[in-house]
Amino acid sequence: MELLGHLADGFATSLSPLNLFIVIIGVTAGLFIGAMPGLGSVNGVAIVLPITFIVPPASAIILLAAIYYGAMYGGAISSILLGIPGASTAVATTFDGRPMAQQGKAGLALIAAACASFVGGTISVVLFTLFAAPLADIALAFGPAEEFALVLLAFTTFVGLGGDDVLKTIIMICLGLALSTVGLDLISGQPRLIFFDEPGFYSGISFLVLAIGVYGIGEILYTIETQKTAPQVTPAKLTFTELWYGIKEINKLWKTMSLGSFLGFFVGMLPAAGATPAALMSYGIAKLTSKTPEKFGKGAIEGVAAPETANNAASTGSLLPMLTLGIPGSPTTALLLGGMVMWGLVPGPMLFIEQPDFVWGLISSLYTANLAAVLVNLALIPLFVWALRMPFTVLCSLVFVLCLVGGYAPSQKLHDVWLIVGFGVAGYLLRKADYPMAPLVLALVLGPLMEKSFRQTLISEQGNVLAFIERPISGTFIAISVIFFALPLLKHVKRWLKRDLSPAE
Template sequence: MELLGYLGEGFATSLMPINILIVMIGVTAGLFIGAMPGLGSVNGVAIVLPITFIVPPSSAIILLCAIYYGAMYGGAISSILLGIPGASTAVATTFDGRPMAQQGKAGLALIAAAAASFVGGTISVVLFTLFAVPLADVALAFGPAEEFALVLLAFTTFVGLGGDDVLKTIIMICLGLVLSAVGLDLISGDPRLIFFDQPGFYSGISFLVLAIGIYGVGEILYTIETQKSAPQVTPAKITFRELWYGLKEINKLWKTMSFGSFLGFFVGMLPAAGATPAALMSYGIAKLLSKKPETFGKGAIEGVAAPETANNAASTGSLLPMLTLGIPGSPTTALLLGGMVMWGLVPGPMLFIEQPDFVWGLISSLYTANLFAVLVNLALIPLFVWALRMPFTVLCSLVFVLCLVGGFAPSQKLHDVWLIVGFGVVGYVLRKADYPMAPLVLALVLGPLMERSFRQTLIAEQGNMMAFVERPISGTFMAIAALFFVLPMLKHVKRLLRRDLSPAE
């Protein structure tokens, strides 16, 4: 009851006309920032942060959250339309979003992404409202061993999936792990795998560079080959009837979306993880639980909905450790933290007790930001889809330029641009040889986290490998991971048995 009272007061603030206007501006700006490859919510929030000092803190945080949410929605747009992840969090959305667009279902994919983002955002905000304070203890219970077990769990969802070649998946994971080791040793700081003595490798290989190379450039090469130079226009258009049909389609995805929401919120909550791993894990699990896993990567609507619910849920989740523990779960929340310090607020265990007005104003603004983000997004979908009606020759060059710009923008290093081109060629060749790309990206994202938590645990436990199994939380994860690893094989065996039996009947 007390909770509802606080929330009501929060809504009184966030529903003021001026704040609604702020939310509208914020989500629209965020949507476009997120849709631009190379720009993500971090850039949006960083640019706007100074402006927020002229308005009261409650309005300021509403604006920042609106941009944060808007960018989360926007990231999916270029992933689907152009095959370039608009933000790191939307990498997994390219896996199936791009194939859908190629099949002329761009509109449906965008609707699915928007609706899934809304569901993920809403479920996670409700979770946040109800359990923020007790859940802080869950975040605390996660030490290095638990983090390692969670990452391992994420990997097993990608290994041995029906449809894919297990051996090829494992090869791609190993390749990703090797790439993730490039740069400086996480613990000692020694340089390792600095290819050709190029200084650019000291800062490691960004998975965004890999993803843009493989999915952006690699995709262009592949498309040029398959379509020759025949001018082709993607027959994409959208009407209100299609919108309605799309929303009905989404209705069938409840299972995927609710799972993605819980998973995303939970993973986002852990300070070491964040929205990108959450989206990838959600994708993996959706594929594992799907009745038609073979359609994943070839334009499955679940493959769009799963990562999009999870990354939005994770963006809410990562606010939790920031507010309750003072530890940001993502680069964007780190910026929000900076803003809060400036407004004289001390994030940490006492914030909910000392500053209820601020906290509940923020929570209620998450509801409104989410609602407006989905409305603005749905309204703009025809515009986005229209962009696809360009002749292929024009679109293709445009996408290539965007790939290079998107890779250059975050690091401002030409080194990364060359890497994108290189990865593009490698990605093209690997795709021709039918290697799955998603495990490679997953390994590069999770590799550093996995390595660090593994080494920390072994240092702390004097090299005792059993530490991962002995602790209750990590032990449970390990058991589930083992199950995930064996489950698809059992399915396979069952299928084989059935095949053997059927002729006998």
Template sequence: MDQLTHLLNGFGQILTPQNLLWVIVGAFLGTAIGVLPGLGSAMAVALLLPLTFTLEPLSALTMFAGIYFGGLFGDSIAGILMNTPGNSTAIASSFEGHMMALNGRAPQALATAAIGAFTGGILATVLVVFFAPTMADLATQFGPAEYFALAVFAFIAISTVVADSVIRGLSALALGLALAVVGIDQSTGTARFTFGIPALFDGISVVVITVALLAIGEVLHVASKVGRRDDKKLIHAGGRPWLSGPEFRAALPAWLRGTGFGVPFGIIPAGGAEVPTFLAYGTERKLDARRAKPMFGKGSIQGVAGPEAAGNATAGSAMGALLALGLPTSATAALLLVAFQQYGMQPGPLLFERSADIVWALLAALFIAMVVLLILNLPFAPMWAMLLKVPKEYLYAGITVFAAFGVYAAGASTIDLGVMIGIGVLGFVMRQYDVPLAPVLIALILGPLAEYSLRDAMANSSNNAAVLVSSPITIGLYVVLVVGVIWNGYRRVQERRLAAELDAAEAAADESATTR
């Protein structure tokens, strides 16, 4: 098959000392940053973007491949050993993983997470290898109206799924679109939102915005909590860092089921792996309730295996959506899209034709990155956990300096530093009020595409708005979007109703106890 031939050629390019070194560096950095609560692969990519301009495209992208998957596993280490997930994608696996750690099975929990991440990532990447070129061929049928529908689909889906409040999600989306249109409009030559400042005529750099929102905003958020008590202790993870035969046999079906949940969600713009990880967790919990000896709540290995596989499977298939469609389905994928663009490459249907050598080498790098991560994480996960002991004052001070250095190195502009601080304060306020960051980043990246696609579609149809829903692809996207929004609204109503019933039951129980 052509895909296997191209993949073997990709391995031929990536299996050089220099490129292997960049994969290992990326895996190392991704895991190290992912371990630290509040950080993650998105911040790692954002911080390193300004510093990779001098690297060859393949070297930079292979390093980001290691960061991409390494950050996900690093998130789980903190969740399992401290019950403090590094990111929201690790929450589901932390429930049972931390219980396993409390019961003296921390190394087995970490091993389950590592093998689950490897399994989900490998299987999803295999599917990407075989189906991404087909997706790219189908995407050649996309015109301006289809790309506009795809962007709208991503905007609404992410804004309504990742936030507890739809209003907060849409507010974040509006903020991202406002930042995206700053500068000179290329079609009309009109200055927009520049306030007469010449430095803003070229717009605000995506690097400045992402570093400010992710890094500076998080630093300010952590600084606002200095002095508060934190009684969570790091659990020692020494012991057998592998699974016994019965443990492996118990975890294997959960790994496969988790992968099945994760793969489809990597293609859907749902903001990341939160939804599939919780679906995998819920499924394993229901199956566990049917067993003779239920283990959920006591440290179930299936409760770790399913969500971990789902998270990395989502990340793997998200790479396929990014490469074939140019569609970032998570914040990290949006930043990887920026990484491609800084080297003059636009992910989408033509990427496999114009930059086929780099694309297939990158896919080969994903396989190698997951093997490297398994080697790094299976025996050395307790070593990574030692990073949790680094004092936050030193850690976040270093992040601030590194962020400022990267932003200045990218543009050599002190105005960029001022903009970074201003947007960083905005990022802090968003965290304080639980406004999600993912819609901002997706709007920032896809906003220009949506604007130009809408203009082209209207210009080519003599301003006939019907062109926006004139093809099966656009109609299909909008129908799926409406169904998804309705389902999400129904799910939220059910969750609130259940929460209200539980509160009423607890109140009744308290009142009954008081009368006695």
């Protein structure tokens, strides 16, 4: 009851005309920022942060949260339309979103993404409202060993379920892991793999540079070669009936979406992990539990809904350690945390007690931000789809420019632009040889996390490798990883045995 009272007070704050206006501005801006390859919620929040002092702190955090949410919705847009994930969280959305767009179902994919995001966002906000305080303790139970086990699990869902060519997937993961070691090593502080003594490599290779290179430039090159005259995608129509059909289709996916929401929320809540492994695991599990797993990767609507529910749920989840423990779960929440400090608030265990107005104002605004984001997003889908009707020659030059600008903007280093071009060419060649790109990109994101937590554990435990299995939480995760890895292997063996036997019979 006390909870409802707090929430009602919160809604009184978030439903004021000023704050409602702010939410709509925020989600719209966020949507566009997220839809641009290269720009993500981090950039949006960073740009807006210094000017937030013109409104009271509660409105300021509402604005930032609205941008954050809007950008999470927007990330799916470039994944689906262009096949370029705007953020690492949206990589899994390309698996089926891109094929859907190529089949002329871009509108349906966008509707699915928006609705799934809404469901993920809403379920996770409800979880947040009900359990924020007790769940903070779970986040504390996660040390380096548990982090390692979790990332390992994310990897195995991928290797195990990704499946066309396991060997090629593993090769790409190794390549991604190698690239992830470039730069200054956290543990020893020593530089590693600084190619040509180029100072730009000291800061490592960022996800964006690799993703824009292989997905953006690589994809354009590949498309130019394969489809000289044909349009890149079948132009999509979007009518009201189609919207209705889309919503009905989504309605069939409750199992996938609720699973994705819970998973996303819990994984996002763990400080180190965040939305990328959450989206990946959700995709994997959706494929595993699906009755038609063979459709995945070829334009299955579940394949869009699963990662999108999870990444939005995770973005809510990652607010939890930030508010209750003062620990950001992602770069964006780190900035939000900075904002709170700027307004004189101390995030941490005391925040809920000392600043209830602020906390509940924020929580209630997550509900309104979610609703605003899905409405604005649905309203703008015709515009996004229309963008795809441009002649291929125009679209591809536009995307090319977007890629280079998007790669330059966040860090403002020409070094990154050259890397993008390099990765683009390499990505094109690898694609011709039929290597999957997603494992490469995801290994780059998850590799440093895995390496760091692995070494931290070994240092703490004096080199005792068994520590990973002995601790209950990490032990459980590792056991599940082994199952996930073995499952498709068994399937392969079975199929191979059958094939071997059938001619003999």
